[in-house]
Amino acid sequence: MLNVTAIETFYGPSQALFGVDLSVKAGEMMALMGRNGMGKTTTIRSIFGLTPARSGNITFESHDLRRLPSYRIAQAGLGLVPEGRRCFPNLSVRENLVVTASPGYWSLARVEALFPRLAERRSQMARTLSGGEQQMLAIGRALMTNPRLLVLDEATEGLAPVIRQEIWAAIRELKAQDQSTLIVDKSLAELLPLADRCTILEKGRTVWTGEPTALDDSVRDRYLGV
Numbered sequence: 001m002l003n004v005t006a007i008e009t010f011y012g013p014s015q016a017l018f019g020v021d022l023s024v025k026a027g028e029m030m031a032l033m034g035r036n037g038m039g040k041t042t043t044i045r046s047i048f049g050l051t052p053a054r055s056g057n058i059t060f061e062s063h064d065l066r067r068l069p070s071y072r073i074a075q076a077g078l079g080l081v082p083e084g085r086r087c088f089p090n091l092s093v094r095e096n097l098v099v100t101a102s103p104g105y106w107s108l109a110r111v112e113a114l115f116p117r118l119a120e121r122r123s124q125m126a127r128t129l130s131g132g133e134q135q136m137l138a139i140g141r142a143l144m145t146n147p148r149l150l151v152l153d154e155a156t157e158g159l160a161p162v163i164r165q166e167i168w169a170a171i172r173e174l175k176a177q178d179q180s181t182l183i184v185d186k187s188l189a190e191l192l193p194l195a196d197r198c199t200i201l202e203k204g205r206t207v208w209t210g211e212p213t214a215l216d217d218s219v220r221d222r223y224l225g226v
């Protein structure tokens with residue numbers, strides 16, 4: 001579904017990615033891992049054309065994403081929940097959900113069933129939600145576009161444990177629905193049991209790809225330990 005090959009990405013003169021390879025198959029939950037600053041967010045920004053890759057290939061189904069502007073990448077069927085959740089603060093919860101909606105499995109009713117807190121707060125302005133509720137809203141909004149591939153960047157970071165558990169329950173539900181997902185998250189204890197495959201980045205390069213069961217202690221210590 002998504003194929004990223006040998007991408008190199010720069011911020012001005014400073015090179016952040018030196019050869020990232022990554023793929024996501026239809027129906028798969030793919031974990032993108034690595035310590036802080038290894039290039040996970042930059043890889044996602046490159047896929048969405050926000051920080052375009054300078055070389056390499058990025059294809060999604062039949063689309064050559066490197067040739068498309070960001071809004072066309074969304075139209076091609078990719079949905080992004082960026083780090084640091086972005087909602088429209090002065091729209092209500094329900095308005096936030098419907099404003100970019102496209103028809104498909106994820107209807108308002110299904111998203112509200114996935115996140116009952118959003119249903120309870122549907123008329124509230126988004127800016128009055130807690131951080132965790134705003135994160136749920138950001139995920140709900142992305143789902144309402146019915147993306148064929150959903151990309152979650154640190155969706156549970158910095159949230160209270162009870163909220164994190166609700167978000168992980170929703171992510172498990174996405175997996176049960178065979179939603180194709182690319183996910184970056186530091187909570188490996190939650191992520192690894194759900195992931196079909198993992199790719200690990202080290203200093204802007206892909207250094208390991210495989211099934212979580214093949215992730216032995218030496219790989220963990222080398223690439224994921226602090």
Ligand SMILES: Nc1ncnc2c1ncn2[C@@H]1O[C@H](COP(=O)(O)OP(=O)(O)OP(=O)(O)O)[C@@H](O)[C@H]1O
Pocket residue numbers: 011014016034035036037038039040041042043
């Ligand atoms: N806007 C920017 N300008 C310059 N360099 C940047 C910028 N954003 C990230 N970098 C650099 O690019 C490299 C990769 O950062 P990136 O944010 O992609 O890593 P990450 O794996 O997502 O880390 P984290 O887990 O901390 O979010 C780092 O060396 C970082 O300092």
